[in-house]
Amino acid sequence: MTTTAAAPVVVATGLHVRYGTTQVLADTNLTVEAGAELAVTGRSGSGKTTLLLVLAGLLPPERGTVRWPGLDPAPVRRRGEIGLVFQAPSLLPELTAAQNVALPLRLRGSTVEAAGAATRAALGTVGLLDAADALPAQLSGGMQQRVAIARVLAGTPRLVLADEPTGALDRDSAFAVLAALRDSVTATGGALVVATHDDELAGLLAGRAVIDEGRLRSGARS
Ligand SMILES: Nc1ncnc2c1ncn2[C@@H]1O[C@H](COP(=O)(O)OP(=O)(O)O)[C@@H](O)[C@H]1O
Numbered sequence: 001m002t003t004t005a006a007a008p009v010v011v012a013t014g015l016h017v018r019y020g021t022t023q024v025l026a027d028t029n030l031t032v033e034a035g036a037e038l039a040v041t042g043r044s045g046s047g048k049t050t051l052l053l054v055l056a057g058l059l060p061p062e063r064g065t066v067r068w069p070g071l072d073p074a075p076v077r078r079r080g081e082i083g084l085v086f087q088a089p090s091l092l093p094e095l096t097a098a099q100n101v102a103l104p105l106r107l108r109g110s111t112v113e114a115a116g117a118a119t120r121a122a123l124g125t126v127g128l129l130d131a132a133d134a135l136p137a138q139l140s141g142g143m144q145q146r147v148a149i150a151r152v153l154a155g156t157p158r159l160v161l162a163d164e165p166t167g168a169l170d171r172d173s174a175f176a177v178l179a180a181l182r183d184s185v186t187a188t189g190g191a192l193v194v195a196t197h198d199d200e201l202a203g204l205l206a207g208r209a210v211i212d213e214g215r216l217r218s219g220a221r222s
Pocket residue numbers: 019020022024042043044045046047048049050051
């Protein structure tokens with residue numbers, strides 16, 4: 001429960017997305033309010049990744065609109081307020097774990113010192129401080145995913161969109177990562193959207209929606 005007024009962070013209205021002749025989203029509506037945490041479930045291929053890309057502003061819908069009333073109106077600064085955890089590892093292979101986490105902060109103007117402090121804090125949160133100087137190839141898939149999550153946490157985004165963030169993790173790590181993402185958006189007063197086909201993980205989030213036949217509906221917890 002939050003005591004702050006529920007202001008929308010992102011509002012999607014009447015989304016239609018198709019790839020060629022494959023209609024993926026059909027008149028999909030979604031409002032995610034500040035303080036909300038939402039699991040988006042649905043079978044493989046139902047459109048979870050597509051929805052997150054649209055909510056991130058990375059994929060323009062064929063029809064419909066996405067607005068971010070809770071974020072900076074300037075697209076470049078808004079982009080910095082949206083943290084996207086991709087399904088596949090997305091680290092730069094020639095950079096160490098710490099450099100991967102620090103790079104977006106440096107690109108956004110943080111000093112070396114500030115970026116370093118945020119990087120250490122974020123790597124500590126995901127339990128990888130000891131791996132700060134390792135290259136991605138020296139880390140397991142699960143560790144690489146935790147570095148990618150640390151990179152998102154370090155940016156203190158107000159909207160976190162996580163696409164199957166725990167697929168490569170064991171149960172304990174998965175729950176720890178979910179807790180870290182939740183703590184992060186609680187601290188920023190933002191919102192968390194997690195796409196997952198894992199019912200147990202989805203059940204840990206306060207809100208739930210299911211994509212079915214291109215439509216998003218509120219789902220009762222199973
Ligand atoms: N870039 C693309 N080009 C063509 N078809 C795509 C593309 N991305 C996804 N699809 C198709 O769109 C549907 C939804 O995909 P996706 O959003 O990745 O679903 P989910 O994340 O729920 O598995 C699937 O049928 C998938 O094959």
